[in-house]
Amino acid sequence: MTKSHRSKPVGIAKRIRELPDYLFAGIERKKAEALAKGKNLIDLSIGDPDQPTPPNIIQVMRLAVEDPANHGYPPYAGLSRFREAVAAWYQRRFEVKLDPGKEVLALIGSKEGIAHIPLAFLNPGDLSLIPSPAYPVYNIGTHLAGGEAYFMPLSREKGFLPDLEKIPARVAKGAKLLFLNYPNNPTAAVASKEFFEEVVKFAWQYGIIVCHDAAYSEIYYDDYLPPSFLEAEGAKEVGVEFHSLSKTYNMTGWRIGFVVGNAEAISALGKLKTNIDSGVFSAIQVAGIEALNGDQAPVEKIRSTYRERREVLVKGLREVRLEVDSPKATFYLWIRVPKGYTSVGFAEHLLEGGVVSTPGSGFGSAGEGYVRMTLTKDKDQLTEAVERIKKIGL
Ligand SMILES: *Cc1c(COP(=O)(O)O)cnc(C)c1O
Numbered sequence: 411m412t413k414s415h416r417s418k419p420v421g422i423a424k425r426i427r428e429l430p431d432y433l434f435a436g437i438e439r440k441k442a443e444a445l446a447k448g449k450n451l452i453d454l455s456i457g458d459p460d461q462p463t464p465p466n467i468i469q470v471m472r473l474a475v476e477d478p479a480n481h482g483y484p485p486y487a488g489l490s491r492f493r494e495a496v497a498a499w500y501q502r503r504f505e506v507k508l509d510p511g512k513e514v515l516a517l518i519g520s521k522e523g524i525a526h527i528p529l530a531f532l533n534p535g536d537l538s539l540i541p542s543p544a545y546p547v548y549n550i551g552t553h554l555a556g557g558e559a560y561f562m563p564l565s566r567e568k569g570f571l572p573d574l575e576k577i578p579a580r581v582a583k584g585a586k587l588l589f590l591n592y593p594n595n596p597t598a599a600v601a602s603k604e605f606f607e608e609v610v611k612f613a614w615q616y617g618i619i620v621c622h623d624a625a626y627s628e629i630y631y632d633d634y635l636p637p638s639f640l641e642a643e644g645a646k647e648v649g650v651e652f653h654s655l656s657k658t659y660n661m662t663g664w665r666i667g668f669v670v671g672n673a674e675a676i677s678a679l680g681k682l683k684t685n686i687d688s689g690v691f692s693a694i695q696v697a698g699i700e701a702l703n704g705d706q707a708p709v710e711k712i713r714s715t716y717r718e719r720r721e722v723l724v725k726g727l728r729e730v731r732l733e734v735d736s737p738k739a740t741f742y743l744w745i746r747v748p749k750g751y752t753s754v755g756f757a758e759h760l761l762e763g764g765v766v767s768t769p770g771s772g773f774g775s776a777g778e779g780y781v782r783m784t785l786t787k788d789k790d791q792l793t794e795a796v797e798r799i800k801k802i803g804l
Pocket residue numbers: 457518519520521522545591595623625653654655656657662666667
């Protein structure tokens with residue numbers, strides 16, 4: 411449309427104008443400049459698996475796409491076969507029983523459900539308790555629903571778990587939602603079933619709905635097996651758990667996830683979604699069933715690939731005297747920045763050396779003092795990244 415047709419300026423809504431600034435903008439610009447100059451960069455800032463979706467899932471998808479039964483609108487809550495597959499997987503993996511009719515809902519990726527759940531629960535001005543640092547969608551979803559965030563700082567001394575006792579009673583009483591994410595992005599921290607039990611007590615006491623994001627529950631190493639929030643006694647009375655097929659099965663582009671747990675919460679989110687989207691393409695749900703129920707050897711392979719890469723990068727970073735804990739789960743390393751640097755300053759220094767990381771402060775103010783690197787590049791590139799850091803020094 412030309413200017414002459416427009417009678418007044420485009421009035422972009424406050425909720426969009428007020429979206430928090432994109433904190434990686436500076437780094438992104440510098441990255442683009444470096445690439446434009448033909449600089450070779452090893453990008454360890456991307457939380458997207460570099461490997462393809464396993465072939466058994468692709469094969470089932472191929473056939474499902476050809477079946478006209480899958481071409482119409484899917485049922486809103488997801489195919490009943492998909493919801494049954496989720497319930498069966500939960501039983502096998504966590505020994506948690508779910509009613510596939512009432513306690514399971516298919517999502518267009520877990521991000522979609524996480525972004526939407528505040529709309530189902532928050533009235534304007536209502537509070538969400540949100541960790542800092544954290545996956546940005548908890549805060550953005552809260553903001554888009556007209557809610558307010560109360561940030562719970564995560565520190566290494568507390569194992570990057572929020573200190574629930576530090577939340578003032580006045581704040582807890584006013585809060586409606588509590589977001590948690592273990593295994594954690596970006597800190598790679600993990601939570602025990604005992605911690606989840608404390609969370610259940612806290613949520614009971616204050617009448618809060620817990621939204622646990624378990625996107626990395628299957629990306630674990632060695633003898634560590636992440637628990638489900640729903641394994642905690644009483645969890646289903648107070649909360650829901652979001653899962654994603656994205657990271658577990660290298661399916662980020664397919665857009666499929668699910669939420670399970672409290673039936674009332676699931677029903678409220680489902681009611682909202684029936685008015686916004688029309689569900690996940692049935693063929694993708696059929697492929698999702700294969701992912702959950704089929705051969706799990708590809709997941710073993712995915713874990714062992716990340717485990718080998720973790721050894722290479724953790725060892726290399728320690729050789730250059732960077733402080734980093736070896737993660738028990740997730741494909742992230744949460745690295746302390748050396749003295750004298752801010753998160754952004756150190757990320758810029760690494761970028762000059764040809765290595766892209768994410769400044770921890772981009773995930774919230776309590777992420778200051780760290781950068782995040784991902785294991786989504788092969789061992790040779792990780793080795794080369796360490797060589798580049800050696801060359802520029804800290
Ligand atoms: C990747 C990621 C998600 C989103 O996954 P999708 O199912 O692809 O939407 C959710 N939470 C965290 C913490 C993530 O890192």
